[in-house]
Amino acid sequence: MPAAPEPVSVDETARVFAGLTPHERIVLAVSGGSDSMALMALYGRHRSITPEAPDAVVVTVDHDLRAGSAEDAGFVVDAAERLGFSAIVRRWTGDKPGSDIQAAAREARYRILREAASEQGATAILTAHTRDDQAETFLMRLARGSGLKGLSAMPATRDLGGVELVRPLLGVGRDRLRATLHEAGIGFRDDPSNGNTRFARVRMRALMPALASEGLDAKRLADTAARLARADRAVDAMVERLAATHVEVHEGGFLSCPVAVLTEAEEEVRLRLLVAALGWVGGGVYGPRLEAAERAMARIIGDPVARMTLAGTRLVRRRDRVFVFREAGRAGLPRDHVAPGGSLVWDGRFRIALAPDAPDAVTVAPVGTAWRKLGGRGYDGRVPAAALAAVPAVYAGGDEAVAVPAFGHFADPRWAGSIATGFASPPPGRRL
Numbered sequence: 259m260p261a262a263p264e265p266v267s268v269d270e271t272a273r274v275f276a277g278l279t280p281h282e283r284i285v286l287a288v289s290g291g292s293d294s295m296a297l298m299a300l301y302g303r304h305r306s307i308t309p310e311a312p313d314a315v316v317v318t319v320d321h322d323l324r325a326g327s328a329e330d331a332g333f334v335v336d337a338a339e340r341l342g343f344s345a346i347v348r349r350w351t352g353d354k355p356g357s358d359i360q361a362a363a364r365e366a367r368y369r370i371l372r373e374a375a376s377e378q379g380a381t382a383i384l385t386a387h388t389r390d391d392q393a394e395t396f397l398m399r400l401a402r403g404s405g406l407k408g409l410s411a412m413p414a415t416r417d418l419g420g421v422e423l424v425r426p427l428l429g430v431g432r433d434r435l436r437a438t439l440h441e442a443g444i445g446f447r448d449d450p451s452n453g454n455t456r457f458a459r460v461r462m463r464a465l466m467p468a469l470a471s472e473g474l475d476a477k478r479l480a481d482t483a484a485r486l487a488r489a490d491r492a493v494d495a496m497v498e499r500l501a502a503t504h505v506e507v508h509e510g511g512f513l514s515c516p517v518a519v520l521t522e523a524e525e526e527v528r529l530r531l532l533v534a535a536l537g538w539v540g541g542g543v544y545g546p547r548l549e550a551a552e553r554a555m556a557r558i559i560g561d562p563v564a565r566m567t568l569a570g571t572r573l574v575r576r577r578d579r580v581f582v583f584r585e586a587g588r589a590g591l592p593r594d595h596v597a598p599g600g601s602l603v604w605d606g607r608f609r610i611a612l613a614p615d616a617p618d619a620v621t622v623a624p625v626g627t628a629w630r631k632l633g634g635r636g637y638d639g640r641v642p643a644a645a646l647a648a649v650p651a652v653y654a655g656g657d658e659a660v661a662v663p664a665f666g667h668f669a670d671p672r673w674a675g676s677i678a679t680g681f682a683s684p685p686p687g688r689r690l
């Protein structure tokens with residue numbers, strides 16, 4: 259008989275939350291399931307004996323996808339208030355897709371949590387992912403053919419659009435969280451989808467007892483993921499160094515790199531460099547599948563006139579350089595509006611701000627073929643024309659751009675002092 263799982267001790271709780279002190283206020287993301295109820299209970303206990311622990315607000319997202327979801331949210335609010343937290347419910351409204359609803363719900367949930375955090379003045383969001391979640395993630399990635407980065411599974415912290423996502427319970431087993439709740443006399447809600455074998459995670463979970471009998475328990479799998487994460491960070495550091503010396507960041511928000519740098523690098527390193535470039539140029543929306551990146555790399559290296567689209571981003575080889583850029587002509591490049599005093603992130607890459615005394619509200623859209631007339635500076639024939647056409651331009655009502663700030667070009671001098679632009683995130687290998 260295996261020993262009964264131990265509740266999480268007070269000392270262990272202090273260790274789990276030790277890294278949070280730089281934050282003054284945090285969000286606890288609570289679904290009402292056992293893991294996040296335990297997160298809330300543990301944090302309540304920790305805060306009551308740790309005066310310097312950040313202040314916390316509980317946020318529960320009602321996905322409004324099944325009967326009873328509002329009751330689950332009410333259950334979380336009641337339990338949070340009993341533990342001395344203030345709690346808010348956020349409902350997922352708007353269009354919901356007919357397929358892949360799980361992924362859409364996750365994306366909406368993170369967006370809603372991020373918005374709630376910034377409204378509440380919180381700088382971190384804590385979720386209750388456990389060691390079991392980590393082990394299941396590792397297995398799912400293995401089944402999908404992931405490389406080193408994917409097999410590193412979930413990092414303990416990551417940036418979520420300016421807020422830190424923290425997973426303090428990644429080293430704690432689900433059974434121990436349940437034991438903790440049991441000991442504290444706190445209930446939880448069972449999500450019926452946790453038993454739905456339509457979901458890969460649920461099917462992986464069902465394999466766990468058989469794997470554990472061969473020594474592949476959640477701890478072993480999660481520890482392996484952690485070792486791979488360590489190796490992954492080492493490769494990332496190599497890629498950063500390579501990018502810092504060899505990747506040219508063009509003012510228009512596209513990148514280029516000598517093909518010789520790719521051929522001389524280790525295969526893993528050059529693939530990472532490609533993925534990093536695609537992620538930055540593409541606004542970090544989604545990356546390519548590993549096999550697709552491998553095929554693309556083989557073509558870039560083998561074909562001096564290679565051109566292709568990968569993960570929504572264009573790759574073009576021109577002589578001995580490869581260019582990575584977004585295409586203006588394809589659907590998807592946005593048209594956004596900014597009022598005087600406002601700012602926005604265009605296409606996930608450019609931050610554009612308008613001074614309060616700017617002459618007018620503007621539209622930001624790709625400059626398209628107009629760049630030829632406007633004359634982007636310094637770009638001779640070595641840069642593919644399509645790369646230049648995807649650069650953001652500022653329009654003030656008419657068809658003619660009043661400015662292409664990335665090129666330092668102002669067709670109408672009244673705008674020169676009132677538009678500020680920069681990259682929204684650092685290009686590969688650079689720090690802003």
Ligand SMILES: Nc1ncnc2c1ncn2[C@@H]1O[C@H](COP(=O)(O)OP(=O)(O)OP(=O)(O)O)[C@@H](O)[C@H]1O
Nearest residue numbers: 287288289290291292293294317318319385386387
């Ligand atoms: N509806 C929600 N509202 C707020 N946070 C949520 C919600 N759903 C999930 N989360 C957060 O994301 C984490 C991981 O989500 P996941 O879907 O794996 O968990 P779950 O099975 O819904 O619930 P739990 O982890 O609480 O048992 C949760 O532990 C929780 O912190």
